[in-house]
Amino acid sequence: MTIGEKSTLSSTFDQLAKDFDNTNILTQNPTDASETSISDDATTDDESISSVEDLTAAVLDRKPQLPVTQADKDKAAKIKDEANKVLAKGNYSLAIELYSQAIELDPEKEVYWANRAQAYIKDEAYGAAIADATKAIKINPDYVKSYYRRALAYTAILRPKDALKDFNTVVQRVPTDKSARAKRDECQKIVRRLVFEAAIEVGEEPSVADSIDYEAMVVEDAYDGVRLESKTEKSDSGKYPKLQISLEFIMDMIERFKKGQRLHRKYVFTITIEAMKIFKSEPTMVEVDIAEGHTLSVCGDTHGQFFDLMELFRLNGYPSETRSYLFNGDFVDRGSWSTETALLLYAYKWLYPTRFFLNRGNHEADEMNKVYGFEGECKAKYSEKVFKVFSESFSSLPLATLIGKNYFVLHGGLFSDDKITLQDVKKFDRFRQKQPGQSGLMMEMLWTDPQPQPGRGPSKRGVGLQFGPDITKRFCEKNGLMAVIRSHEVRMDGYEIEHGGRLITVFSAPNYW
Numbered sequence: 001m002t003i004g005e006k007s008t009l010s011s012t013f014d015q016l017a018k019d020f021d022n023t024n025i026l027t028q029n030p031t032d033a034s035e036t037s038i039s040d041d042a043t044t045d046d047e048s049i050s051s052v053e054d055l056t057a058a059v060l061d062r063k064p065q066l067p068v069t070q071a072d073k074d075k076a077a078k079i080k081d082e083a084n085k086v087l088a089k090g091n092y093s094l095a096i097e098l099y100s101q102a103i104e105l106d107p108e109k110e111v112y113w114a115n116r117a118q119a120y121i122k123d124e125a126y127g128a129a130i131a132d133a134t135k136a137i138k139i140n141p142d143y144v145k146s147y148y149r150r151a152l153a154y155t156a157i158l159r160p161k162d163a164l165k166d167f168n169t170v171v172q173r174v175p176t177d178k179s180a181r182a183k184r185d186e187c188q189k190i191v192r193r194l195v196f197e198a199a200i201e202v203g204e205e206p207s208v209a210d211s212i213d214y215e216a217m218v219v220e221d222a223y224d225g226v227r228l229e230s231k232t233e234k235s236d237s238g239k240y241p242k243l244q245i246s247l248e249f250i251m252d253m254i255e256r257f258k259k260g261q262r263l264h265r266k267y268v269f270t271i272t273i274e275a276m277k278i279f280k281s282e283p284t285m286v287e288v289d290i291a292e293g294h295t296l297s298v299c300g301d302t303h304g305q306f307f308d309l310m311e312l313f314r315l316n317g318y319p320s321e322t323r324s325y326l327f328n329g330d331f332v333d334r335g336s337w338s339t340e341t342a343l344l345l346y347a348y349k350w351l352y353p354t355r356f357f358l359n360r361g362n363h364e365a366d367e368m369n370k371v372y373g374f375e376g377e378c379k380a381k382y383s384e385k386v387f388k389v390f391s392e393s394f395s396s397l398p399l400a401t402l403i404g405k406n407y408f409v410l411h412g413g414l415f416s417d418d419k420i421t422l423q424d425v426k427k428f429d430r431f432r433q434k435q436p437g438q439s440g441l442m443m444e445m446l447w448t449d450p451q452p453q454p455g456r457g458p459s460k461r462g463v464g465l466q467f468g469p470d471i472t473k474r475f476c477e478k479n480g481l482m483a484v485i486r487s488h489e490v491r492m493d494g495y496e497i498e499h500g501g502r503l504i505t506v507f508s509a510p511n512y513w
Helices: 011-019 047-058 070-088 093-107 110-122 126-139 144-156 158-171 178-200 245-256 265-281 308-318 337-352 367-372 374-381 384-396 422-427 441-447 470-481
Strands: 023-026 283-286 294-301 323-328 356-359 400-401 406-412 456-458 466-467 483-486 497-498 503-507
Touching: 047 126, 070 093, 070 110, 093 110, 110 126, 110 144, 126 144, 144 158, 144 178, 158 178, 245 308, 245 337, 265 384, 283 422, 308 337, 323 406, 337 356, 337 374, 337 384, 356 400, 356 456, 367 374, 367 384, 374 384, 422 441, 470 483
Parallel strands: 023 294, 283 400, 294 323, 323 356, 406 483, 483 503
Antiparallel strands: 400 406, 456 466, 497 503
């Protein structure tokens, strides 16, 4: 979607385009998916618990308004069947709407609540999924799918102890379910590791990146890729030559990745650490102006979808001195090509440090990487040390970008306090807080979501909060902005314009599910 070009978009968005005609918002449509069976695979602290418990309490307190007739039950069953078909086709919002209609007609049917919980999981509304699954359990404690789905939702919001209780219940009642047993075992490992890490915690760990002399690493003669330098020899001063990235190296790296080949570990460390040096030199909120004849394309979540990233570049053009990009977080996890995606984005950052930009997303965080796959992928393809260096680099990523003083770009959304301004973001010391946590400014920047209702509300995810159009309007007016651009949520059309044109959500992972 190109701002500034003539199209059939709404007049609200056309007005935005007139004010900023060198910016693109790049999106790709997510692919549909479906699920069934008990093991329907879907991919803390006090504040997150409060949000989840608020949602759950509201659901549990709900009472039937009128007696349920047989006609109501029959109609609800038909709507549920239609919702199941819609869910299988990947239209999660419509499925939620249909299950809600069935619940209105027959609110004491546990299947409807449990199925809506599954739709909420697919839609990443994990807090709402926990509330619905809990309601289903209250109606019928013997309906096992409710425990399984609640466990999935707890896992997604990083509450493994709660998830483990429910997985244990499923395994006890359905001992032949291999998927449930596997998820229970993995959850158990996470809980044990967290207990162990808490027991041995002695303060901040030393930098792994600082301990790696990547320039001294030798690339074997058998390595058949383009090299960052012809040979590894010390100079007369006794130092190894400084490595330089090149477009030739990046193009070769892309071809290697397409063939399923890996980079030499020297180059993995080199690219990651050199990019991290640049990130560390950048402010928490990077400010970008676009020169005449240049473009800047804003991309949403890519989630390890390397080949879709290639298609994005094919359609829109590869990065260059005049074609800039901003990737708005969540470029790892879920997809199986997260190392390739991250390394390519980092390589472009090294090549074009003032033309290529990255914001941090909520998935550029240790606990998310443990649960959603990036840590395991790093260990399988390279080593644990590679993951630790990536982890350090994630902690150095900027949290926001201000484009042309008009567009504020961040991964999640706005804040719990109207007093927060762009100056507060600029002053925030992101290096003192390596992980987002589940409260505070960084968490809100990476986790919050919009809602259509005015004001603020508990997060449907179970982490963070939701903010309404009045919050967005006040923030834009107070800070002299045209709009806020964010990502973080699936949009079936790749993007959505909300809050009266003041908020744009962009999502760029078409094969996310």
